[in-house]
Amino acid sequence: MKETSKSPPDLKPSDELSAMRRALLAWYDDGGRTLPWRVRPEDRAKGITPDPYAVWLSEIMLQQTTVPHATPYWRKFLARFPTVTDLAQADRDEVLAMWAGLGYYARARNLHKCAGVVADDHDGVFPLTETALLKLPGIGAYTAATIAAICHDEATTIVDGNVERVISRIFMVQTPLPKGKSDLRALAAALSDPTLDGFERPGDYGQAVMDLGATVCTPRSPTCGLCPWSGDCAAKAAGVQTDYPKKTPKKKLPVRHGAAFVLRSGDAVLLHRRPDTGLLGGMMGFPGTEWGPKPKDDVIRAAEPTPRNWEQSAVEVRHVFTHFELRLSVFHSEIAAELRGEATGDVAIWAPLDRIKDYALPTVMTKVLKAAH
DNA sequence: CAGCCGTGGAT
DNA sequence: TATCCAAGGCT
Structure with missing residues (x-):
């Protein structure tokens, strides 16, 4: 045990973390959602890997946007721009017009810019490492980690709103968001630690945690009876699930x-x-x-x-x-x-x-x- | 680093 | 009607 490590409070022992990962992947293999940009676990096992361009497109659209809202846009973009090169060659005005209604329009401007960089500097082939992805416009910590994990199983740490909610409940993290983000990231990293014990499916694991947050560990009324981590959850044990994550109150809109x-x-x-x-x-x-x-x-x-x-x-x-x-x-x-x-x-x-x-x-x-x- | 940046659905 | 918030990134 390294006493010099500044690990967050109440980190679980490594064998329990490993058990949690196995339980989550089993849950995912059993009832994972079907999403149009997703390769299902059984196909993944056959070596089928998703199109990084299609995954990137979905992840940009899903930033702060619900799956039902983003999905028709994703289909429309993929039909009109089958490859990243097609997107790069399009007029920006057409891209913006197709994005109209999705909101956060900087995403569309960066989407077009990013396609240009991939076409010009990467021969139209999407880079796949987290480090390389992070350099691209519109791709931040979450998106880089997620694409790298999904597209070639790089063992990254994925932290999105779902992961923050799930982790904050499991460990009952007291620090309110957004300040508590660093603690949550450290805990998420411990759970997805590749040196721990057979962590060979980072892509499926990441999608599984996000699915868990999206379908079971929901903000208002989590269905803990369906949760593979129910027995590991401190908030559930205390009956205070919906008190987490703690958040700093928002100001009223002018x-x-x-x-x-x-x-x-x-x-x-x-x-x-x-x-x-x-x-x-x-x-x-x-x-x-x-x-x-x-x-x-x-x-x-x-x-x-x-x-x-x-x-x-x-x-x-x-x-x-x-x-x-x-x-x-x-x-x-x-x-x-x-x-x-x-x-x-x-x-x-x-x-x-x-x-x-x-x-x-x-x-x-x-x-x-x-x-x- | 806290503020800026859309929209629609659920409760 | 009011509030929350959804697979965040940029400055």
């Missing part, structure tokens, strides 16, 4: 106000391209005011794309972002085709309504369009 202008001409509407960085970066939107703490009529008038008689929609658009709630007044007007002016430049675009899906309209702007009805 409200911001603004106005948007929907200018229609025949079958087209006027769109503006948003700046490349920041909120909804690179996406399209309707011209309008800045979004500030208070609604101001003079600011609204100054933001009109062209002086007209604007009709105000009866209902304002309400939309919740990650760090504020937005309330948008919507104004709309119709203009003759001759008066459209120069609006086919890089920033302003007349978009035909019957092809609006080809434009990178985020959900909030889709709500604005509907409100202008």
Whole structure:
């Protein structure tokens, strides 16, 4: 025993950790979920390995996003871009348009950038080591560890929200998130320690822990009766499962106000391209005011794309972002085709309504369009 | 390193 | 209606 080791409190003995791993893999082999990007254990045993490009695509889409929401996007992307080279050669605008509705649009910008790096610097072949993956844009600690484990069974330590919840309950970690992340990582690493005892399936193990968190060890009402680690869980023993993970309380969202202008001409509407960085970066939107703490009529008038008689929609658009709630007044007007002016430049675009899906309209702007009805 | 960055579903 | 939060990354 190394007394100099700074291992977290209450780490279990190594033979119990090994037993837990075997129990989890048995549970996974028995009832593992079928996901379209996943190679099932029995196929894995035959030597079938997943397409790293398809796995990468799924992992980027699944960041802070539910499986049901991401899955149709994953199918659509894989059909349109069968290889990473196909994705790299696409226009970024098309990628952003296909991503519209998924949120966290920096992911889409980095996705396209990453495809370019893989195509240019790696001959279109995805790197497979955790270290190499970590250098790519949009790939952080979680995604690098997961792709490396799933695609070639590198014995990485995977820590996502599911793992944090499961581990925090097993060991009753007291330090609230996000500060407690380092403790949780250390405990997760101990459980997936490759030097311990026959850890030959890191990919299946990682997917199994995440499945456990997603389907059994859920945030609100965990079904501990189905859990292979039920007997190893300190929180279960104490009957305090849902008290974990401890988290620091969140602040209430501030409200911001603004106005948007929907200018229609025949079958087209006027769109503006948003700046490349920041909120909804690179996406399209309707011209309008800045979004500030208070609604101001003079600011609204100054933001009109062209002086007209604007009709105000009866209902304002309400939309919740990650760090504020937005309330948008919507104004709309119709203009003759001759008066459209120069609006086919890089920033302003007349978009035909019957092809609006080809434009990178985020959900909030889709709500604005509907409100202008 | 704490704040920024979307959306939709469940409770 | 209010709250949480989902296979996080970047700055």
